[in-house]
Amino acid sequence: MVDQTKIEEAVRMLLEGIGEDVAREGLRETPDRIARMYGEIFAGMDEDAGEHLSKTFAVASNEIVVVKDITFYSICEHHLMPFYGKAHIAYLPDGKVVGLSKLARTVEVYARRPQIQEQMTIQIVEAIMEHLKPQGAMVMLEAEHLCMTMRGVEKPGSRTVTMASRGCFQEETKWQELFFQMIGNQKVLNQDLVN
Ligand code: ZN
Numbered sequence: 001m002v003d004q005t006k007i008e009e010a011v012r013m014l015l016e017g018i019g020e021d022v023a024r025e026g027l028r029e030t031p032d033r034i035a036r037m038y039g040e041i042f043a044g045m046d047e048d049a050g051e052h053l054s055k056t057f058a059v060a061s062n063e064i065v066v067v068k069d070i071t072f073y074s075i076c077e078h079h080l081m082p083f084y085g086k087a088h089i090a091y092l093p094d095g096k097v098v099g100l101s102k103l104a105r106t107v108e109v110y111a112r113r114p115q116i117q118e119q120m121t122i123q124i125v126e127a128i129m130e131h132l133k134p135q136g137a138m139v140m141l142e143a144e145h146l147c148m149t150m151r152g153v154e155k156p157g158s159r160t161v162t163m164a165s166r167g168c169f170q171e172e173t174k175w176q177e178l179f180f181q182m183i184g185n186q187k188v189l190n191q192d193l194v195n
Contacts (some may be wrong), residue, residue, distance in 0.1 A: 002042060007035040041075060044112030049124075052105040053131035056096040062135065064175070065097060066090040066182045070104045076147050077114035085143030085159065088183045089124065091134040092168055092175065098132055117141055117162050125164040136167025138179050
């Protein structure tokens, strides 16, 4: 749970720091509003991906599962600015699968906390490996970072693409190729590993 009082105090100081009058009408409710909003956008701090990934179903044959275009919103831990985009997830089961919505929930768990995209990619793939124990898994995230596009280098529309693979996706290129094929491999051409 977030400490609302602390956040409200911090927001007031931040506003004073930039020279604002925290008592003016438009800003009076802002600290309270932000404190409540942070409870929501950082809700992943109190969540465990294992809760979502532990409800599995047995399958008779192990066919690749791909869920693509999972929209996510996260906050960059270096600037506390949003980064947002799509997650694509694949795994090759080893006798069991999870409900498809649970993969989206797993993305949420890691998106709703101060993050960096590279780390979030790895956390998702490792959570799937740990809790679902598939033969392999692969995760790709593509996102626009407001800390990059509205300040600093200012490259509107540029996207950062990160990938992580484990098990058969790491060991055998045919599984990676199938993953790229299934999500539409033009995305890889835009790969941009700017940190
Ligand atoms: Zn940033």
